[in-house]
Amino acid sequence: MALDAETRQQLIETVRRFVAERLRPLEAKVSEEDRIPDEVLEEMKALGLFGLSIPIEYGGLDLSMEDECLVMMEMGRTSPAFRSAFGTNVGIGSQGLVMFGDEDQKARYLPKIATGETIISFALTEPEAGSDSAAVQTRAIRDGDHYVLNGTKRYITNAHRANLFTVMARSDPDKAGAAGVSAFLVERDLPGLSIGKPEKKMGQQGAHICDVIFDNVRVSAANRIGREGEGFKVAMQVLDRGRLHIAAICVGVAERLIADSVAYARERKQFGQPIAGFQLVQGMIADSKTEALAARALTLESARQRDAGENVTLEAAATKYFASEMVGRVADRAVQIFGGAGYVADHGIERFYRDVRIFRIYEGTSQIQQVVIARETMKRGG
Numbered sequence: 001m002a003l004d005a006e007t008r009q010q011l012i013e014t015v016r017r018f019v020a021e022r023l024r025p026l027e028a029k030v031s032e033e034d035r036i037p038d039e040v041l042e043e044m045k046a047l048g049l050f051g052l053s054i055p056i057e058y059g060g061l062d063l064s065m066e067d068e069c070l071v072m073m074e075m076g077r078t079s080p081a082f083r084s085a086f087g088t089n090v091g092i093g094s095q096g097l098v099m100f101g102d103e104d105q106k107a108r109y110l111p112k113i114a115t116g117e118t119i120i121s122f123a124l125t126e127p128e129a130g131s132d133s134a135a136v137q138t139r140a141i142r143d144g145d146h147y148v149l150n151g152t153k154r155y156i157t158n159a160h161r162a163n164l165f166t167v168m169a170r171s172d173p174d175k176a177g178a179a180g181v182s183a184f185l186v187e188r189d190l191p192g193l194s195i196g197k198p199e200k201k202m203g204q205q206g207a208h209i210c211d212v213i214f215d216n217v218r219v220s221a222a223n224r225i226g227r228e229g230e231g232f233k234v235a236m237q238v239l240d241r242g243r244l245h246i247a248a249i250c251v252g253v254a255e256r257l258i259a260d261s262v263a264y265a266r267e268r269k270q271f272g273q274p275i276a277g278f279q280l281v282q283g284m285i286a287d288s289k290t291e292a293l294a295a296r297a298l299t300l301e302s303a304r305q306r307d308a309g310e311n312v313t314l315e316a317a318a319t320k321y322f323a324s325e326m327v328g329r330v331a332d333r334a335v336q337i338f339g340g341a342g343y344v345a346d347h348g349i350e351r352f353y354r355d356v357r358i359f360r361i362y363e364g365t366s367q368i369q370q371v372v373i374a375r376e377t378m379k380r381g382g
């Protein structure tokens, strides 16, 4: 649901202030300690960030995709690890349930997802099923009014804190590929479910990914989301939406890095003048600004198309592809504009350079976005 203009502006300004005054001062500490302080998570909950996309009747803010993207562009102006803390509740974790869940499932789980009391993760990737996500091997074998889950999910964001998982598993072993996959809501405390150690990552310290291991986990059939065999469709529709959310974060980070680059270029003097006066430095600023503006416009346009009920598989893939590649180039230029100071840790620029690398990999690599864009373009005939 779209907010009225005044409420939307208030929300955006509240998030902008929270980012500027509360989160930005903590960036280095969160990175060093690889942990977001509990009190910050509580403040995020109080602001309603965990429930941005959850329907109002279940306690969320029910933002339109466009409004969610505008909020994420503000969140992008600080370390993206902060966004990750609530990102799975807003996006990939919860949206299968929001789009395909039945009333009982929604009433049971969404209110606590909206407040952040429940953390929900999205578990699709496996050791042998990454880009080829329809190749999931985790089994969900029907046994009376339960399914028995066995298998391992890999690189699952927020798994260390999650008490609920949206899990894609093969319910029909005779069907290869997408057709045999179903989606399930799996509670953390079920016997047989365990979580691996957090992985050491290139960037976004403070955000964590772990394996999720299922060893004869009995999940009630009432916890299947959608129909049997519909799990891959659930995952793909969740990802269409998630790709717009990620693109918006990429835009926000790019805007932050451009602002930091401009401030530094004005202050840093070489050859007796601020480096901002050199046209070769200005060229880098101009290229970054142009690309960030294009990504902002594309993200908001694709979000509006989704809000209008259009199929945006192509647009979401193209938007995520462009925005994630764009922020990689912008971060690279930011390091260049800062020179040696961009390479050492003090200014945080090298940290952003590492943080943004993942945007070209998760929720579909850039190559997978290209595959989707080409397939959909050919389907549409141009």
Ligand SMILES: Cc1cc2nc3c(=O)[nH]c(=O)nc-3n(C[C@H](O)[C@H](O)[C@H](O)COP(=O)(O)OP(=O)(O)OC[C@H]3O[C@@H](n4cnc5c(N)ncnc54)[C@H](O)[C@@H]3O)c2cc1C
Binding pocket: 121, 122, 123, 124, 125, 129, 130, 131, 132, 154, 155, 156, 157, 158, 201, 209, 358, 361, 362, 363, 364, 365, 366, 367, 368, 371
């Ligand atoms: C920090 C982080 C967080 C993540 N969070 C989650 C999460 O919450 N939930 C979840 O389910 N998963 C998550 N993932 C997994 C992520 O989505 C996958 O890593 C990603 O989809 C790529 O899969 P892969 O790592 O197996 O790479 P691979 O699929 O092995 O790809 C390796 C390379 O081959 C290329 N490639 C593969 N197939 C093709 C093709 N057909 N055409 C051209 N090139 C191809 C890829 O583009 C890539 O360059 C996360 C990963 C990370 C690192």
